[in-house]
Amino acid sequence: MTRPGTSGKSGPTMHHVAAAAGVSQATVSLVLNDVGGARVSEETRRRVHQAAKELGYRTNAHAKVLREGVAEMIGFVGDHVATAPFAGKIIEGAQARAWEAGMLLLTVNTGGDRGLEAASLEAMLSHKVAGVVYASMYHRTVDVPDVLGELPAVVLNAQDRSGAFASIAPSEVLGGYTATRTLIRAGHRRVGFINIGAVEDGLPAVVGRLEGYRKALAEAGIAYDGGLHLAGDGDEAGGYRRTLELMAGDRPPTAIFCGNDRTAWGAYQALASKGLAVPDDVSVVGFDNQESLAPHLRPGLTTLELPFIDMGRRAVELILAGTPTPGHTELFECPLVERHSVAAPPHLPNQRTGTA
Amino acid sequence: MTRPGTSGKSGPTMHHVAAAAGVSQATVSLVLNDVGGARVSEETRRRVHQAAKELGYRTNAHAKVLREGVAEMIGFVGDHVATAPFAGKIIEGAQARAWEAGMLLLTVNTGGDRGLEAASLEAMLSHKVAGVVYASMYHRTVDVPDVLGELPAVVLNAQDRSGAFASIAPSEVLGGYTATRTLIRAGHRRVGFINIGAVEDGLPAVVGRLEGYRKALAEAGIAYDGGLHLAGDGDEAGGYRRTLELMAGDRPPTAIFCGNDRTAWGAYQALASKGLAVPDDVSVVGFDNQESLAPHLRPGLTTLELPFIDMGRRAVELILAGTPTPGHTELFECPLVERHSVAAPPHLPNQRTGTA
Numbered sequence: 121m122t123r124p125g126t127s128g129k130s131g132p133t134m135h136h137v138a139a140a141a142g143v144s145q146a147t148v149s150l151v152l153n154d155v156g157g158a159r160v161s162e163e164t165r166r167r168v169h170q171a172a173k174e175l176g177y178r179t180n181a182h183a184k185v186l187r188e189g190v191a192e193m194i195g196f197v198g199d200h201v202a203t204a205p206f207a208g209k210i211i212e213g214a215q216a217r218a219w220e221a222g223m224l225l226l227t228v229n230t231g232g233d234r235g236l237e238a239a240s241l242e243a244m245l246s247h248k249v250a251g252v253v254y255a256s257m258y259h260r261t262v263d264v265p266d267v268l269g270e271l272p273a274v275v276l277n278a279q280d281r282s283g284a285f286a287s288i289a290p291s292e293v294l295g296g297y298t299a300t301r302t303l304i305r306a307g308h309r310r311v312g313f314i315n316i317g318a319v320e321d322g323l324p325a326v327v328g329r330l331e332g333y334r335k336a337l338a339e340a341g342i343a344y345d346g347g348l349h350l351a352g353d354g355d356e357a358g359g360y361r362r363t364l365e366l367m368a369g370d371r372p373p374t375a376i377f378c379g380n381d382r383t384a385w386g387a388y389q390a391l392a393s394k395g396l397a398v399p400d401d402v403s404v405v406g407f408d409n410q411e412s413l414a415p416h417l418r419p420g421l422t423t424l425e426l427p428f429i430d431m432g433r434r435a436v437e438l439i440l441a442g443t444p445t446p447g448h449t450e451l452f453e454c455p456l457v458e459r460h461s462v463a464a465p466p467h468l469p470n471q472r473t474g475t476a
Numbered sequence: 477m478t479r480p481g482t483s484g485k486s487g488p489t490m491h492h493v494a495a496a497a498g499v500s501q502a503t504v505s506l507v508l509n510d511v512g513g514a515r516v517s518e519e520t521r522r523r524v525h526q527a528a529k530e531l532g533y534r535t536n537a538h539a540k541v542l543r544e545g546v547a548e549m550i551g552f553v554g555d556h557v558a559t560a561p562f563a564g565k566i567i568e569g570a571q572a573r574a575w576e577a578g579m580l581l582l583t584v585n586t587g588g589d590r591g592l593e594a595a596s597l598e599a600m601l602s603h604k605v606a607g608v609v610y611a612s613m614y615h616r617t618v619d620v621p622d623v624l625g626e627l628p629a630v631v632l633n634a635q636d637r638s639g640a641f642a643s644i645a646p647s648e649v650l651g652g653y654t655a656t657r658t659l660i661r662a663g664h665r666r667v668g669f670i671n672i673g674a675v676e677d678g679l680p681a682v683v684g685r686l687e688g689y690r691k692a693l694a695e696a697g698i699a700y701d702g703g704l705h706l707a708g709d710g711d712e713a714g715g716y717r718r719t720l721e722l723m724a725g726d727r728p729p730t731a732i733f734c735g736n737d738r739t740a741w742g743a744y745q746a747l748a749s750k751g752l753a754v755p756d757d758v759s760v761v762g763f764d765n766q767e768s769l770a771p772h773l774r775p776g777l778t779t780l781e782l783p784f785i786d787m788g789r790r791a792v793e794l795i796l797a798g799t800p801t802p803g804h805t806e807l808f809e810c811p812l813v814e815r816h817s818v819a820a821p822p823h824l825p826n827q828r829t830g831t832a
Contacts, residue, residue, distance in 0.1 A: 173589055191595045202558040202567050202583060211558050215585055219592050224599050227558060227583040229571055233529055236575050239547045243580050247603055356772040382768075389774055392748070412738075412768075416712040418745055 132175040140171035148172075152179045152220075162430065169220060179222070192223045194439055195244035195252040197237060201277075202229040204257040206410045206428070210277060213432025214253055221440055223250065241267050251439035253432075254278070259289050259324045272443050276435040277428075279324060279449070286444030288431050291451035292325050295424045296332025298456055299377045299405045302422065304340045306403060307464040308375035311337070314362045314387065316354035316379035316407075326351075329379055329407065348373055352383045359386025367394060367402075374465035375403040381410045384421055384461075399463035409457045420459030427452045488531040496527035504528075508535045508576075518786065525576060535578070548579045550795055551600035551608040553593060557633075558585040560613040562766045562784070566633060569788025570609055577796055579606065597623050607795035609788075610634070615645050615680045628799050632791040633784075635680060635805070642800030644787050647807035648681050651780045652688025654812055655733045655761045658778065660696045662759060663820040664731035667693070670718045670743065672710035672735035672763075682707075685735055685763065704729055708739045715742025723750060723758075730821035731759040737766045740777055740817075755819035765813045776815030783808045 151168040228240040251272035275287035352358030378384035384406035406423035414421040507524040584596040607628035631643035708714030734740035740762035762779035770777040
């Protein structure tokens with residue numbers, strides 16, 4: 121019987137892929153045979169792989185795997201990654217990069233169960249995976265199982281407490297700085313910050329984004345006002361409640377940096393309940409660029425993107441490249457995604473405004 | 477070195493689990509040793525497993541696996557399941573059920589790439605998985621790879637075109653019927669329906685929910701009005717646009733059944749833009765019960781739950797039970813989750829209203 125993807129009909133050629141991706145055949149060859157190195161941009165790579173995928177084009181690696189019916193495997197152990205509402209993109213990136221090399225990504229979602237995690241890692245070792253990506257749903261410090269010392273392993277979207285493993289995580293400080301600076305550049309001087317948790321909890325995202333917020337304020341000569349920094353819960357309810365608190369003050373902020381998009385969603389709903397418009401009355405910046413949320417808020421939310429796909433791809437690259445350097449940490453920049461939730465501040469009583 | 481979950485310290489006992497779950501030790505034993513059968517409700521099972529997980533209690537199956545370092549595996553092949561914003565729960569359910577039996581769920585997210593799918597299935601066969609769950613992100617008719625005929629396989633959240641495999645899917649007709657009847661029982665006679673796609677596309681969710689909608693109308697003696705049934709796009713934008721169209725008619729509906737929660741979210745935003753309140757001016761019912769969306773809309777959205785966790789669990793049960801019956805299809809009821817988006821209709825000009 122014919123197996124899917126291995127039917128006899130002659131498939132699309134590199135020429136078709138080049139045409140669909142709008143690049144030269146040489147570029148397609150460089151990308152699909154993975155020898156492009158720095159000469160080909162990540163964006164171009166993605167376009168080429170997307171076109172190849174849509175056309176069903178098979179690389180040599182794919183052909184070999186499909187012909188011989190065997191593929192090397194990379195293990196991916198996540199806590200809640202596969203079931204989180206958005207972090208699944210980290211799997212998408214890792215999966216895509218592995219398959220580009222003709223390797224399979226075997227994912228286990230442990231739900232945080234240490235016994236299941238241990239059993240999964242044992243199974244992956246006994247089935248001779250080339251390496252393991254150890255991923256967290258949200259950026260935190262994790263205790264990596266010792267067994268991962270036995271093969272190439274990368275800690276993803278997390279920091280390894282022991283420092284014995286390479287890790288990949290978003291740059292929270294830069295993100296918080298960029299978000300806050302975006303509001304300051306629009307002319308805001310009173311910028312509220314609804315964090316996604318309490319600083320005492322020590323989450324890298326909470327601590328780092330606050331550090332970035334303070335850095336941007338300091339750079340603009342704006343004194344940090346503790347009354348403008350509140351701890352939310354990382355969800356819509358916290359954003360709603362904290363926004364009402366911020367706006368109830370005698371000198372309310374003209375802009376709010378929300379620690380994530382769900383918090384920003386709550387801010388939108390709270391502001392609407394007060395008859396305040398985004399961004400004419402209050403500007404809002406979020407964090408995450410959740411595709412199921414940020415573009416659908418009205419107005420569209422200006423936010424920072426958590427580069428899950430790139431981080432997932434990079435984790436697999438480190439494993440493909442051999443033993444990742446212990447303690448080596450790569451922090452990924454979270455790019456600003458500008459939509460329509462930021463404008464110059466209105467001129468309110470008791471309200472100093474800067475210039476855009 | 478000590479491996480996580482296998483440390484020497486004596487862990488919690490069945491007594492602790494029983495206390496935490498508020499059930500007898502006998503029940504805990506029945507559930508954890510998986511001999512309870514129909515005598516123990518699914519809800520009780522979940523409470524017990526939750527308590528066991530939180531306490532880190534190890535069943536015999538777990539102990540054996542962790543002691544011997546080997547576990548049987550079940551393959552889970554999904555198209556976009558791991559990266560969809562909500563269908564990940566289907567993995568959570570399958571994973572939990574497999575681990576309860578001391579088995580691992582190895583997931584591959586193919587992104588719809590048939591070559592990757594074929595290679596993944598080959599790898600799973602060569603690594604001797606006990607069976608394979610073949611899952612779809614959204615309910616549709618799929619062509620199952622022939623190779624799955626070589627081992628126990630279940631088609632999940634999809635219908636197998638060939639009829640050669642057992643499949644598990646939500647009951648779309650019953651769901652559409654329940655959603656519509658809920659609005660009719662509140663007193664509505666003009667009930668709009670924004671579907672999540674065009675009927676011509678033949679998606680089971682689109683066709684089935686419409687059938688249920690018409691069934692509920694007929695049962696209440698309400699003539700089907702084609703002008704009240706519009707095809708959305710399954711996302712917020714379509715819900716927004718179609719709601720504005722429905723409300724612009726000379727006899728607008730007093731209630732709208734939205735084919736999914738994202739469509740309902742668009743309806744909320746469109747109604748708000750017209751100064752209309754949910755549910756005082758217009759009642760809304762959604763579909764999916766997306767936990768990241770439905771409870772956070774203001775007011776909370778009354779909707780139907782897609783029983784992803786139960787469906788995922790059941791798929792693994794069928795595999796654990798041996799060869800699933802070919803062509804055997806199990807349709808899962810989508811329970812109504814009542815929040816605050818449904819009320820009796822207002823008395824509008826040109827508006828006949830029934831009685832609650």
